[in-house]
Amino acid sequence: MLVCVRTCVRACVCVLPSAPLTYGQQTFLLLYLSSVFTGSYTGLLPDRNMSRAADRLRLLINHLDPSPASIVSFIPYTFETDLLTPEQRVFYEENGFLLIKNLVSEEDIDRFRKAFERICRQEVKVPGLVVMRDVAIAKSEFVPDQKAVSKLQDFQEDPELFRYCSLPQILKYVECFTGPNIMAMHTMLINKPPDAGKKTSRHPMHQDLHYFPFRPADRIVCSWTAMEKVTRQNGCLVVLPGTHQGTLQEHDYPEWEGGVNKMYHGVRGYDPQQPRVHLEMEKGDTVFFHPLLIHGSGMNQTQGFRKAISCHYASGDCYYIDVKGTTQENIENEALDIAVRKYGVEGDVHFKDVWMIRGRLVQGERLSL
Ligand SMILES: CC(C)CC(=O)SCCNC(=O)CCNC(=O)[C@H](O)C(C)(C)COP(=O)(O)OP(=O)(O)OC[C@H]1O[C@@H](n2cnc3c(N)ncnc32)[C@H](O)[C@@H]1OP(=O)(O)O
Ligand SMILES: Nc1ncnc2c1ncn2[C@@H]1O[C@H](COP(=O)(O)OP(=O)(O)OP(=O)(O)O)[C@@H](O)[C@H]1O
Ligand SMILES: O=C(O)CCC(=O)C(=O)O
Ligand SMILES: [Fe+2]
Ligand SMILES: [Mg+2]
Incomplete structure (x- = not known):
């Protein structure tokens, strides 16, 4: 041979x-x-x-x-599984993302939307769930309505929303990047609100790896599914192709006049002149992307709430790292502050623990995560 x-x-x-x-x-x-x-x-x-x-x-x-x-x-970035065509494999290797059209059915998306609405109406209480409001309205009066919610994070204990992370057609693609043992590490439903006039609906350009104390980066992938048509107008994802081939950069809060959402760090010294690609997508289209790919999303200039659901997966044999003394120390400190308040734990809680309790096995074996 x-x-x-x-x-x-x-x-x-x-x-x-x-x-x-x-x-x-x-x-x-x-x-x-x-x-x-x-x-x-x-x-x-x-x-x-x-x-x-x-x-x-x-x-x-x-x-x-x-x-x-x-x-x-x-x-370095993909495995052979009979699913990706050579062109798709090359595309991901080169660009750090891959868009698959029409991967999630209308029926499933409508069910996720209903589950989201039930949570917003406070009809169900989900352990561990973080409900975020846009910083521009965070201090206004609380309305139990989707209009107040900009993002749900950590929905791993909601069986209906978590179904997204186990969809077989998604896992088949995820396996091409992670290999056969798959952990769902981080879940989000993003409900990007109409911009309140201060541009706070933007998500600064960042690398998701900044948030993760586990490696190797190449065995981590995000799946992000549009729950409706997403366009430049309502703040679609914006990516810098090929940046997954670089290293993890320093992240900080961008200096934006109108303010920026909690934990929305951006790459330091972002150059807005760099070539970028706007990923306009239809309902059900799904993009898979590498955790070093620099991406963000623009302002929502429409009156609707732009919805997407996503999950970060990692190979079961990824391992935790200590981020002390690295560029990730700033996000570790913020995450620990929030975790101490959220779980009421004191003292000996580590960044790694925050991730261990969120992670759920979705395929194969749970090894080191
Ligand atoms: C790869 C992936 C991880 C990348 C990303 O997703 S980047 C974004 C990550 N985002 C997160 O991890 C979510 C962080 N947010 C949270 O944990 C929560 O929403 C909190 C900011 C802690 C607020 O939650 P909670 O305490 O339940 O809400 P409250 O309404 O009682 O507000 C408490 C104080 O927080 C403020 N606040 C609420 N939402 C935001 C916001 N979006 N941005 C900035 N500040 C905010 C709020 O004004 C209040 O402040 P004070 O009145 O105490 O001064
Ligand atoms: N200083 C910055 N640091 C990090 N990210 C930034 C910075 N400025 C803009 N961005 C990001 O760049 C991306 C594009 O933002 P922008 O609001 O210009 O959207 P757009 O889709 O290009 O809209 P438009 O059609 O107005 O150009 C978003 O992810 C935004 O958050
Ligand atoms: O849906 C978006 O606007 C992008 C969200 C994102 O990149 C993130 O939360 O890490
Ligand atoms: Fe991201
Ligand atoms: Mg712009």
Whole structure:
């Protein structure tokens, strides 16, 4: 098999010019190899830096070795599971996100919406649930209505909402990023309110990994499903493609005149000139994205509440890290302050404990999380 692969790679490279490979040539080679070898060598990523791409290909051919470690180092972000097409795999490897249209049914979304409304009307009480109000109206009189709620967080104890995290069609995709043991670590239903005029409905550009004291980052993925049509107008997700290939950056509260929501940190020194992509989506469309991908969402300039439901998954064999002395120390301190108030615990509570109690196994085995 190895000889066969090597011959085939060499054959492919021989027909290509010895000069730097174009993007199209690389894509062709990649697709050809994956069709012949059912994906085992789809790690030949096209690279926008054409001479670097040629070097990488030469390196692969010279050191062709079918050990899992060498394959992983060429295809760091995804696993082969027969689900992703080579094009989808390459897209995620390159961009750090993948949008799947029409993945969650209307019926399911309507059920999640009803469950959300019951919580807003305070007809059910869910242990551990955090109900957030937008900072612009946080100090106004409490109305038990969805108009007061900007986000639900930690709905793992609500069986109806948590059904989202176990939907088989979602887990099939999640498995491509996490592998077969899957923990649902963090759940949210975001009800982005019409902006009250202070731009507080924005979510600053950030990397979700900033919030997580577990690793490795490549075995973590977010699924985010639009519960209705989301557009630039009502504050769709905005992503910076390819930023998942960078490192975790320092995060702080952005200096916004109108204020910013509690714990909405943004990457420090965000440059608004960077190329960004607005992910406009229909009801049921789902985007999967890497926890280092820089993303946020714009203002909601409509009168409706823009709804989305999401879950962060991690491989069961991810491990906790100590964030003391790292850029994550600021969010650890804030999270611990809130946890102490929420659970009434004193003293010896650690960032890791806050995550351990939220995590729920959804597939395979719970190992180290
Ligand atoms: C990957 C993922 C994790 C990324 C993200 O999701 S980033 C966002 C993460 N967000 C969170 O973790 C939620 C944080 N929020 C919360 O825990 C809660 O909503 C709290 C801010 C603690 C407020 O909850 P609670 O105490 O039940 O609410 P109260 O109405 O009694 O308000 C208590 C004091 O908090 C203030 N407050 C409420 N909501 C917000 C807000 N959105 N932004 C800023 N300040 C807020 C409120 O004005 C009140 O302040 P004082 O009157 O005590 O000065
Ligand atoms: N200083 C900043 N730090 C971090 N994130 C920011 C900063 N300024 C803007 N953003 C983020 O950039 C993204 C785009 O915001 P913006 O409100 O411009 O939305 P938009 O969809 O581009 O709207 P518009 O059509 O008005 O350009 C949002 O995620 C927003 O929170
Ligand atoms: O739905 C949104 O506006 C984005 C939310 C988000 O990125 C987050 O909460 O981490
Ligand atoms: Fe996020
Ligand atoms: Mg703008």
